[in-house]
Each structure stands twice: as C-alpha cells, then as structure tokens.
Amino acid sequence: DLVSKGNHRHYMLKEIYEQPIVVAQTLRSYLQRMEEQVTLPIPDFDLSAIKRVTIVACGTSFYAGMVAKYWFEQFARVPVDLDVASEFRYRAPVMEEGGLMIVISQSGETADTLAALRHARSEGQKIAAVVNVPTSSMAREADLLLPTHAGPEIGVASTKAFTCQLAVLAALAANLAKAKGRLSEAEEKALVKHLAEAPAALNGALAYDEAIQAMAHVVAAARDVLYLGRGTDYPLALEGALKLKEISYIHAEGYAAGEMKHGPIALIDDAVPVIVIAPSGPLFEKTVSNMQEVQARGGKVILISDYDGIEAAGEGTVATITMPKVHPLIAPLVYAVPVQLLAYHVAVAKGTDVDQPRNLAKSVTVE
Ligand code: G6P
16 A cells, blocks of 8 residues: 555655665666676667766755766766756756766656756757656656656655665666676676665664654754765765755755865854764764864764764764664665654654645646
8 A cells, every 4th residue: 555654654754664665676677686787778879878977856856866976976987967957957058969867856747857858858968767757757758767666755855766766876877887898797796785785774774763763852952953974975964954954944954074164164053963974984084073073062963873983983972873884885775764764753843744844845847
C-alpha cells in the first residue's frame, strides 16, 4: 500500500523509512549483482563521446545534482556545469556540441527544469532525465530516461526521491567512467559492492531515529541553525538546512565547512546550534578544525559522524549522531537519513504541518 501512511504519523516519516527498500529497488535496475557490473538503459547516443555534463534541477533534486557533480568529476573526469533551473536559462550558458544535460526531478514536471531541458535541446545537447514519474513531461522528452523507483512521494518535503536520485546518479557516473575507459573491472566490482551495501546502511542509519527525536528540542528552541559539511557533505549540509526551513520554519543555512570563517562565523553564539556532517575520512580533520572554531565561540555543535569520527572529535559537542561506517560513495545516501529525521522531529516538536508545510507545493509548475 503505497499511498497510505501505514503505521506512521506522517507521510514524510513513512517515506523516510521506505528508503532502504526503494533504494534497493532502484539499484536493482542499475546493478547486475551477479556479473558485478553497473548498467544503464541503452542510450541512443554514444556515452563515450560526451565531453561535458550540465546538471540542472531545483530544490532537493538540485542538491542530488550537486553530489553527482563530485562523482562525475572524480570517476569519469568529465567537466560538470551545475545550476538551479531558474538561473540556468537566463545566464546564456555555453553548451558545446557533445554535451549531455542531466535534469533531475521527482515529479518530472517542475516548470523551470522542463524549460531548461527544452532550452538545452534547442542548443543541441543530449538529454538524460532522472525522474520518479515515468510518464512525466521530462521523462517523455529525454533521450535517456533514468527512472528512480521511489514510488509515489506524498510529503511535500522530498526524502526518498533524493536518496533514489543519488543511487541512479552514482550508477550513471560509473557508466560514464566505464564508457570513457576510466573504470577498470576491479574498480567496477568494488563500486557495485559499495552501492549494494547502501540499503543495509540506510537501515543502520534509521536505527538512530529515537536518539534523534530525543535531541530535537535543542534545535526546536533555536531561531537560527547552521549546517556544515565538506566535499559531498556540503550539498548534504544545504539539503539539511532546506529540510529544516521547509517544515519547521526555523531559519537555517548550509555552508561549506571551510567557508564558514568568511562570514557565518560572525553569527555563532550559544544560541546557534551547528550541525556538522563529517564522516571519518580524508576530509574529516579539516572539518573538525572548523567545528572547533565554532565550539570556541560557544556554538552548540551536533556532530553527525561514525563511531571513529565521534571518538576522534572528542569532547565539546552538545550531541552526537552515530552513523554506520560506510564507504564514501554511499555516505551521502546514508547521512541524508539523520538530516531528514532531525528536520522531521524538530517540526513535530514545533507542531507544524509536516506533510503540507505552508506556502510550499509538491510540484511547482509555474516559472
Ligand atoms: C518543490 C518541492 C521540493 C522539490 C522541488 C523540486 O519545491 O517542494 O521538495 O525538491 O520542488 O521538485 P522536483 O519534482 O523537480 O524534484
């Protein structure tokens, strides 16, 4: 039963909890587990000839695109241009021959994104669409349809569509890398293995739900909240801030952890919770030193990391959220869960209409 709330109080919570299943469902179309390969629907153009990628989307889908930019550049070494759809069309973007535009949209109907798709087509770009509604306008107009299998998403704030978009985009990045001769068989096998671990890791992340609920009051009492992250955790910081704004109406900003010293640090005092998203790994130490700058100014840090990261970060946080230790490729999917749950529980604590937040629409069909 996909469109009832089941045992959950809100659609949003139900959809957060569906993520292990719908991500597995989505990955099933893109991973050949037996052959240890990543595959896509066959495009009617040559992927290996793609010289440049332009990613365009809105809202949460845009942040999925921002994560994907890191992946396309890292794995396929293809330059990526990224923009929100409402800006893209009006800035005379340069789209040379041999370019691929990727639109990302849950609904497949967002007016700005659809207009960007049509503009790119008129400029001779190939179009790939990562959409959740296979009968949507974007799905119909694309050269390459890459469906997410999230099922109907009812909550206005997007959750499961986001993690399914990430799953598809990771598979696309791997395919592009393969087409470009930049992915060895062994590397491909390893990628398949890591991606296939995502559903279990998402379950592991959900296990922290009650603990997140217990700390929600710290954030619910705040007027302003800051989210910090580096690398692919930077888009997650932006997504965390967006989720919180959307459903709890608390002012929140996402920032690249290293950029904090160039402005937002002026806002830090003991009334500002700072959510730091930092799995242990190569970027960890730098982020922790940014975190310490916050602590030194009395900021209330909530650290989201794995056990090793939380150990290494030491004392001085007001709360920690422990995630399973996962490969960096799937970390953005896994860390999306605590970020969603925190926004959810804060909104519930504030008594807002979680599934139908004021002034927002599920799908925005005007430009
Ligand atoms: C609206 C929704 C967001 C969504 C955005 C993009 O603003 O409230 O949750 O991320 O549209 O929608 P799309 O369907 O294109 O992903």
